[in-house]
Amino acid sequence: MSPLLVDMYSETAPDYSFQVAGTSYRNEYYLVDEIYLERACFVKSLSCPNDRKRLKFKRAQERARKDVERAFGALKKRCYILKYLAPYMEEKKMSDVMYTCIILHNMILEDEGNAVCEYNENETVPSTQVFEVGSAEYMSRRALVNDVETHHVLRGT
Template sequence: MPYKYDYYLVDGIYPEYVVFVKSFTCPHGSRRKKFKRVQERARKDVEHAFGALKKRWLILKKPTVHLGEEKLQEIMYTCLILHNMIIEDEGRAICAFDEEETIPETQPIKIGGEEYMNRRVEIRCTEAFHNLRNDLVEHIYGVQNINLNFYPSDDSEDEFSNNDFIVMFFEFLM
């Protein structure tokens, strides 16, 4: 089933909105247990990636709500680009940079009163939240090559350092 909104991996404190994917508190069955481990591992990896960026870039540690969404996005992209440049310069990049690739410009979304209220109702739909999570449970269960170990293996070829993961994760975003 196609979903209209992107979603974020979150922990249990967030509400059941269609834009949040929470793990199960007490999963029953192998499908839900596998989903819980995969979701929690992915969340942990992303948190570590942002933690590593915050260690390197002081501006990411400070509260910057007053700057506005556009300025925050520029700051985050700048830190990611600089981080990736440092990793590449050190010879630890895991994929090549393509100078010919263009990133499409995004336009700000302007929403009127009724459209805003409709979108708000859609996002707060708990049925859609549960449908999305159940679809993700089925998808994750069908993926065979997911490593469910929380700790890296002793095989150095399969291990990524925090910096390698950050490069991989943020090149995907960009």
């Protein structure tokens, strides 16, 4: 199970509420390619957009995915350990290494004067309520995240 989805199921994921075409959504969404399952939090690119609006959305989505892929490529180039991470470590240690590399990369950018934003030590992260795996609240959140109809609405199909 993906820690990302478990966080959504247990409501420990941050609240990223947004609206599209008058419909409210609570979870963040992720731009994915066709190999991913249909979930409310995954938005796949349109395979054959049939109008200008959908074609524009497809192009913007593909640009955003390329940006993310480039960012991870830059991290892998700078942090050799990320190239061969998975076979040697358990999930927790792998996560810690990934976060460490991201933090070090950001510190290097800041030191070079290329930081994207300033660090704010007074920023507070809202607290979250943890639901026990298998509880009614957890299963309710799981049903929302796995809703295929929401996936289709977000995708515009």
